[in-house]
Amino acid sequence: MNLSNITYTIHHNLCTGCGICENACPFNAIEIVVKEGRFLPQVNDGLCKNVQGCHRCIDACPGVGVDLSRIANEQFCDEAIKTDKWVGRYMKCFVGHSNDYDIRYHCASGGMVSQFLIFLLEKNYIDGAVVTAFDPDNELLVHSYIAHNREEVLHAKGSKYAPVSLHGMAQAIKQESGSRFVIVGLPCHIQGFRKLEKIDRKFKGKIFGYFAIYCSSGRTFYLTEHVFRERGIRKDDLTYFAYRDEGCLGSLVAKQRRSIRVDNNNSETSLYKEDEVYKEKYQSYYHPLRSFFVPRRCLFCIDHYGELGDVCFGDIHIEPFIEDKIGVNSIVVRKQLWLDLLMAAKDEMYVTLDEISVETLNSSQEMAGKKKGRNKNFIVLNKKLRRAVPVYDVSLPQKIGIKTILDYAQNRIQQLLGRHKNLWWLISKLKKDTSHYK
Secondary structure, three states, X not given: OXXXXXXXXXXXXXXXXXOHHHHHOOOOXXXXXXXXXXXXXXXXXXXXXXXXXXXXXXHOOOOOEEOHHHHHHHHOOOOOOEEEOOOEEEOEEEEEEEOOHHHHHHXXXXXXXXXXXXXXXXXXXXXXXXXXXXXXXXXXXXXXEEEOOHHHHHOOOOOOOOOOOOOOHHHHHHHOOOOOEEEEEOHHHHHHHHHHHOOOHHHHOOEEEEEEEOOOOOOOHHHHHHHHHHHOOOXXXXXXEEEEEOOOOOEEEEEEEEEEEEEEOOXXXXXXXXXXXXXXXXXXXXXXXXXXXXXXXXXXXXXXOOOOOOEEEEOOOOOOHHHOOOOOEEEEXXXXXXXXXXXXXXXXXXXXXXXXXXXXXXXXXXXXXHHHOHHHHHHHHHHHOOOOOOEEOOOOOOOOOHHHHHHHHHHHHHXXXXXXXXXXXXXXXHOOOOXXXX
C-alpha cells in the first residue's frame, strides 16, 4: 500500500465517510464534503504536508483496515473477559431499556444509549458526549455535536439511516475544558478514533469511553431522498422527522407544514399549520431498500457489533423480546469499569437490565454472521480481482464459491441503481413486497 494520504482511500473507493481523517490532519488540509450522496474527504494539496512524511490521515483511516484483534486485546483485558467469534471480546450481554417511558418509547429501541448518557452526565461521570442529531437548517438533516446535559442528549434521539460524519469532533473535544468524554458512533467511527488515539495524545487523554451502535451497513443520503420522493414528503416543509419513532422498531414519522388559503376581507392570506403527518412502519419502507443505497466499502466490513467499543447497543428482534412494543435494547459490555457504571445506572433506577447469553444475542443479529462470513468472502474475491481491499488482522477463507460471486454481483448491481437517480424507477419494480408489514 502506498501510504500517501487519504487520496488513496478515495481513489480505491474504500472511504467510510467517518470524517476521522479531517480530525487527524494537523494542517487543516482536509475538508469533508458531500458528494454523490456520501460524506467524502477533499484534500487541499497546497496545505498537505505528506511529502514531508506526515500521512497522519491515512494512519487514522478505518477505510483501509484496522487491527481489530490487536486493539481489542489491548483494550479489553479484564480477568473475566470472554471471546466470541461474532461479538469479539466481551464481559456480559444484556437486554434493557430506559425507565423513563418517553425516552424508552421515542428513542432508538429501548432508549438505553440516551438514558445511560443522561445518567453519566447527571452523576458527573463524564463531561460530555459526542452525539448526532437532525438539523433543520442542514439539507442533509444530520450534524454531530458535544452534548452536556439531558436536553442536548435527547435532541439527538432516534436512529439515523443516513451517513454520519464525526469530522471536527476530535478538535471540539480537545478545545473543551473537561477531560472525560464519550463518543457515540458506528463501528467504523470507533475504529478510526482508536487509530487516532495512537497519533494524538491530547485527544486520547480526553476520551473516557466509546459507545458503538450495531451496524448492518451504511446508507447514502439517496435513501432518504428516494423515500421522500416516493411518499411525497417535502424536505423543505418538514417540522419533524424520524426514521424510527413510537415504540420498538416503530415507524417513520414525518410532520410537515401544510399551506392553507383563507379569505380575509376579500384578500387571500396564506397560513401554515403543522398538521400534515405521514407515518409508515419501519420494516415496510426500510427493509426493501437495504442493498440499493449501501456504499461499496460496507460490503467489506467485518465488524457488526462495534468490537472496539467499550459498550455496544442495538436491537433484539427475537422471541420473547420482539413482543415488547414500547422498546428494548441489547447491550454488550467489554470492560469492568463500564459494567460497574451500567450496574450503577440500574441501581439508581435509570434503567432496567437483564443478563442474556451471547448465543441469544447472536441469534438476533443475522448480519453479524454475514459480516464474518459473506463479507470476508467478498474481500477474498476482490483480492483475486486485484482490487484494493481493507486489511484486517484476521484469517480469511482460502477459497470462495460461485454463490459469493453471484451475491457480490447482485449487491453491486443494486448499488449501481441506487447511485443513479434516473434508474430509481427500477427500484420500485425490484424491491420486495412489504404489504405484510402494514
